[in-house]
Amino acid sequence: MNPIASELSMNDLNNKFFEIMQDEGVAEEATNFIYESVFDDVTVGFLFEFHHGLKTGLTELIEGEKEEEDVYKIVNSPECDVFGFSILKKTPDSNCSCPNCERPVSATRFAPHLEKCMGMGRNSSRIASRRIASNSREPTSYAGLLSDDEDDADWAGGSLQNERRKRRIKNNNNRKPNKLHNGNSRNNNGNSNSDANDGGATYETMTANEKKNLLLQICGVVSEHTKKLCTRSTRCPQHTEDQRRALRNSVLEPSTPESASMGAAADEAGSPPDSSPSSSCSSSSRKRDRHKAPPKINKRNKEPANRD
Amino acid sequence: MNDNGCIHLNNFKAAKGTNPYKIVHAFFVSCTSFEARRYKATSCLCFACGQPGPRMHSCLHCIYFACYAGHIQEHSKAKKHFLYVDLSYGNVFCTQCKDYIYDRELTEIAMNHRLKEAKSLGISVPFMPWLPNTNEALALRRLRKRRLIGPHTTIGLRGLQNLGSTCFMNCIVQTLIHTPLLRDYFLGEKHKCKAQGTGKCLVCEVSKLFQEFYSGAKTPLTLHRLLHLIWTHARHLAGYEQQDAHEFFIATLDVLHRHCMNGVEDTEKKENGRCNCIIDQIFTGGLQSDVVCTSCSGVSTTIDPFWDISLDVAGPGSLQACLERFTRAEHLGSAAKIKCSNCRAYRESTKQLTLETLPIVASFHLKRFEHSSQIDRKISAFVSFPAELDMTPFMSTHRRAVDVGVADNNNAPEGIFEDNRYSLFAVVNHLGSLDAGHYTAYVRQMKGSWFKCDDHMITRASLREVLDSEGYLLFYHKTVLEYECEVS
Structure with missing residues (x-):
């Protein structure tokens, strides 16, 4: 690199600078000079922006014509909200x-509708359990079925071996919310009841007779989302007759090809199954979906890129 | 708009191209390298009078430096050179036209150099006013009406219908809609989506919401599609009963974050292994955890991304006190020994959480709901929170500096010039008890202009009223934004 084409090198400048700045009067003069230079620069910058806007027509272009504003003016009245609606009057429903069933629903009752419509919800399982229990003709014999898998005392016992062969669905405990973000180790608010599986029935733990009885009363189609039985009537509109027929075929008749082959698979795998309930059940594609790992957020993030 | 320079500049460009301008600009206006800064520092003096001003210009024809106080004019007369670059901003003065003239091509060179200059100095990009491109200019000419958002207009405000205990959702939606940078993103139509029109993308749905809020319509909106989308994609939210606004907020960010990827090519998704979707750009910060072994003082550091900070409210009376406690070193005690990789043994240690990087929107969750096996209760303790918050004391860099005792000296710790000020822009409140509660939100529409959102009812609020409210979720927006360089 060639030396700078100037009378002074950087080093000379530095030395000279400290020498000159020894003098207080000079230092003050220099301060004023710098201040004025900066002030002038900023002022000129503002003028350039203004001049550029006027000369190129950009200001005129951006300003355009102001929209009529009066229609949007905030209403200042203690009886009204900002739009001028009375705060005492209820909004018309x-x-x-x-979006799920495409039926018209009253807006103010949409959330409860959707919860049921999607066959999900923290309480839907509890409601379902209650309904199953109360509809049952032999309530005592069902009581055990409504409990959690986890504390199912019969799990390892031999009495259910036969039923297990026909098992199609598994009501497991994977309903824990995907907690992604830390910084809060655990948010403890308003949902203490959410994690516990509060009792959904499954066909796998019922005897043939129990299933038959139950399916005379309820629709019984297994929800894709919650893996629970639909507890509406046998003519519920959410599921089709075909779905109900298919369900009954697979649950009530062990000789159907599908259930037979699944039973065989379970045998090959060897029984009794190991201690982990979820690993022993025949895996359906639906179940795999539910085991998807929550997406990982990437570390670190800074300012947004220049948005232009 | 007319930014085609003048006949004299165009003749010059036809003869010599833009290179002379580029060189003058890169060396003496916006120095794009260290060498250039040395040249500028030592040589910007008027060749005629030796003074550094007023208003230095360089002749574009022969690189002759002169001040505006008569010497460029003299040079122009003597040499018949008409074009002069002002060395502060890079604008071109034409002595024939007797005015500064603006040329799109040169303006773009200047903007590019300014970015490079910022990058070479390691500073954030300076403010540059918006310059519409040809299409944007055409659109501006065709559509003359301008909608102005002022402190007395209802535009940008909209009530939200309660769909049956869905106030938790309404509050979060109001907060998101009033997040300044998110608003800019969506009103700037930056979300380009492959799934557009399918009704399956939550980001598209939010984009539509912004249009609704700014449409000028006054009737409450029904967010049934939004609720359906969120429940579909965040199944754990399940039922609507006893829904928690904080949980909903985090789940909504998560679904938005996942859906942001809809319009993005796989190759651009990640830059340096980090997600750069708008949600992560705005809401993600880095939480640093330092575990220090009490025997060998060895430090094990991990950094985790966070979207919000949950703070205990029992005890401290202010947000700052909560944060102070949150970032205080905590002795883990003898019952919780951690294996030290240095000592190769289980040792007692201290743990400290600090903020390694700050998100643009800092979200605080005051843990007002306590659940234990014995009792569920709501803690209504008063926690004051400021309208303006400086996050510097809770940063990892600052905490480290305090620990080694340099913070009080003039030895500025790294990052002391960073501006970590935040402004409150939304507060979500929970009213009532645990089982029968209601959520409302205060949102800031613009500086000093606050509104209370109670489902379909939007009323004016004062800052005092906001600061006196109980506070459950507090949202702060970075006051000064810095922009990263993207130099082509």
């Missing part, structure tokens, strides 16, 4: 179309 409207209907919305449910």
Whole structure:
């Protein structure tokens, strides 16, 4: 690199600078000079922006024509909200179309509808259990079925071996919320009841007779989302007759090809199954979906890139 | 708009191209390298009078430096050179036209150099006013009406219908809609989606919501599609009963974050292994955890991303006190020994959490709901929170500096010039008891202009009222934004 084409090198400048700045008067003069230079620069910068806008027509282009504003003026009145609606009057209810079942639903009752419609919810299982229990003709014999798998005392016992062959679905405990973000180790608010599986029935733990009785009363189709039985009537509109027939075929008749082959698979795998309940059940594609790992957030993040 | 320079500049460009401008600009206006800064520092003096001003210019024809106080004019007369670059901003003065003239091509060179200059100095990109491109200019000319958002307009405000205990959702939606940078992103139509029109993308749904909020319509909105989308993609949220606003907020960010990827090519998804979707750009910070072995003083550091900070409210009376406690070193005690990789043994240790990187929106969750095996209760303790918050004391860099005792000296710790000020822009409140509660939100529409959102009811609020409220979720937005360089 060639030396700088100037009378002074950087080093000379530095030395000279400290020498000159020894003098207080000079230092003050220099301070004023710097201040004025910066001030001038900033001022000129503002003027350039203004001049550029005017000369190129950009200011005119951006400003355009102001929209009529009066219609949007905030209403200042203690009886009204900002739009001028009375705070005492209830808003008129409207209907919305449910994205799940496409039926019109009153907007103010949409959330409870959707919860049931999607066959999910913290309480839907509890409601379902209650309904199963109360509809049952032999309540005592069902009581055990409504408990959690985890504390199912019969799990390792031999009495259920036969039933296990026909097992199609598994109501497991994977309903824990995907807690992704730490920084809060555990958020403890408002949902203490969410994690516990509060009792969904499964066909696998019922005897043939029990299943038959139950399916005379309820729709019984297994929800894709919650893996629970639909507890609506046998003519419930959410599931089709075909679904109900298929369910009954596979649950009530062990000789159907599907259930037979699954039983064989379970035998090959060897029984009794190991201690982990979920690993022993025949895995359906649905079940795999539910084991998807929550997406991982990447570490570190800074300012956004220049948005232009 | 007319930014085609003038006849004299165009003739010059036809003869010599833009290179003379590029060189003058890169060396004496926006120095794009260290060498250039040395040149500029030592040589920007008027060749005629030897002074550094006023208003230095360089002749574009022969690289002759002169001040505006008569010497460029003299040079122009003597040499018949008409074009002069001002050395502060890089604008071109034409002595024939007797005015500064603006040329799109040169303006773009100047902007590019300014980015490079910032990058070479390691500083954030300076403010540059918006310059519409040809299409944008055409659109501006065709559509003349301008919608202005002022402190007295209802535009940007909208009530939200309660769909049956869905106030938790309404509050979070109001907060997101009033997040300044998110608003800019969506109103700037930055979300380009492959799943557009399928109704399956939550980001598209939020994008539509912004249009609704700024449409000027006054009737409450029904967010049934939004609720359905969120429940579909965050199944653990399940039922609506006793829904928690904080849980909903985090789940919503998660679904948005996942859906942001809809419009992005696989190759651009990750930059340096980190997600750069708008949600992560705005909401993700880095939480540093330092575990120090009490025997060997060895430090084990991990950094985890976070979207919000949950704070215990029992005890401290202010947000700052909560944060102070959150970032205080904590002795883990003899019951919780951790294996020290240095000592190769289980040792007692201290653990300290600090903020390694700050998100643009800092979200605080005051843990007002306590659940234990014995009792569930709500803690209504008063916690004051400021309208303006400086996060510097809770940063990893600052904490480290305090520990070694240099913070009080003039030895500025690294990052002392960073601006970590935040402004409150939304507060979600929970009213009532655990089982029968209601959520409302205060949102800031613009500086000093606050509104209370109670489902479909939007009313004016004062800052005092906001600061006096109980506070469950507090949202702060970075006051000064810094932009990273993206130099082509």
